[in-house]
Amino acid sequence: MKFLVCISKAPDTTTKIEFADNNTKFNEAGVQYIVNPYDEWYALVRALELKETLGGTVTTITVGGADDEPVIRKALAIGADDAVRINGSANDAYAIAFQIADYAKKGEFDIVFTGKETINYNGSQVGGMIAELMNLPYISLATKLELAGNTATIHKEMTGGVEVVSLNTPFVISAAKGMAEQRIPNMRGIMAARTKPLQVIEPVACDELVTFVSYELPKAKSACKIISADNMAELVNLLHTEAKVI
């Protein structure tokens, strides 16, 4: 089995979000980057588990600049066999999906994995776009994936419940919480990652369909009003007459 896992870099979940250049750019000063948690904890780890039981290879793919490489090496340390970096900018979901689909079409992958969304853009876009561009089925928000031969059984979230579906490879899947457990890379993995192949390829021409022109921070909350634990009547009154939410 050949698995391709789409990896995106994301600011660490505890990052304080700030913008630079007149609110047109994310301020990267002092930001610690991680592998997007959905890509790493769920998509990558499940691909590795399947490889360990069924055999095969796990390749990661990233669209981004050279400064994405530490994050790519982390995915290799967790256990991916090799990595591809498409030397483009990760600004527009369609452009990212187009680059990945262009590569994946040539690779005869059985499953292309993405995370449910990235924690910086939260778009849930790239997986579905890759599937459409490759003309493959797309299972979004999968919480469980089992493979027997080339037949997959998948639990996917649906509005108000869970759907259990089956289909044959190849397909594209987006991984949500439940798919696998986070793995911490060990020293052997970290050492091995240094010498694993990381192929850099140049992007193909593609239009950018959306542009982020600027960013805004939410308005600062006014100070929290503290209400005595013995006076729930006051809290209810405030929620009713001041906040008008009940």
Place this chain on the structure above:
Amino acid sequence: MSVLVYIDTLSGHISKSVNEAVYYGSKLGAVTVLTNGSVDASALAELGKFGAAKVLVHRGLNTNDAVQLTRLVAEAVKASGATKIVFSLDLTGRAVAPRIAAHLKAGLVSGAISLPDASGVYKVNVFSGKAFGCVKVNSAITVINLTPNSISVETGSGTAAVEDFSADCGAASYTVKSVEKQEGDILLPEAELVVSAGRGLKGPENWGMVEDLAKSLGAATACSRPVADIGWRPHHEHVGQTGLAIRPNLYIAAGISGAIQHLAGVNGSKVIVVINTDPEAPFFKAADYGVVGDAFDVLPKLTAEIKKLKAQN
């Protein structure tokens, strides 16, 4: 301008987020609604109140198969000449909107929380609710995935014309083997009022008081990540960075300290009430109202007061 709004009605009813998507679409142009559920024509005609001029109904597709729905939406786009396509950012929107966007080579505004401004710029959620992005679309057709609970809806008195719509959606791309439905609860992503609790509740046996408060308000229940991870509460109640992101009018959190990962799931809430024994809990910084106290003491009292208020009104 012609607008197509795809709505998911497979559950057999029309949800609040559907009404929001239709209303949103009506602010962009003349709305044609497309659906494939089992909701009957008279109920669909009511979408006129939210601004729908026409509803196209395709019967026979009983799953949210993204391959088939993309073909269905593409046919309806052709038939209606729509240049704006609106989805609700629910599970169907997440599966289908990116596909149809790629299919039409149309820019996708994912997680929209506003109508476009005068220069066509949309506001979307980014950085897990910690910021907003302002997005411009460079293509002729725009696809929008609207975040539930982000716009306020006004109703009119119109009635929509309901028409059958047939399209060749091709073969299913997967087989549905079984469906496990969550029964009875108010769906968390579109709940206006949410009562949530964390490890401070000490055990699943103590959730009765959380449910009592939720019931008195007509609220949905939610929980923090550790509580879902230990199995005290079902996974679909988990709000936060790796769970659901919600935007209710009121979020009441008891026994949750408010780690940044939890805030990522709830900071779109209009009003936040935090109940915690620790006055230093970080959640108080994000709260509008705070109660320093024991949830075991505070929740029943709060429930009693809510019941009093409800009895008066």
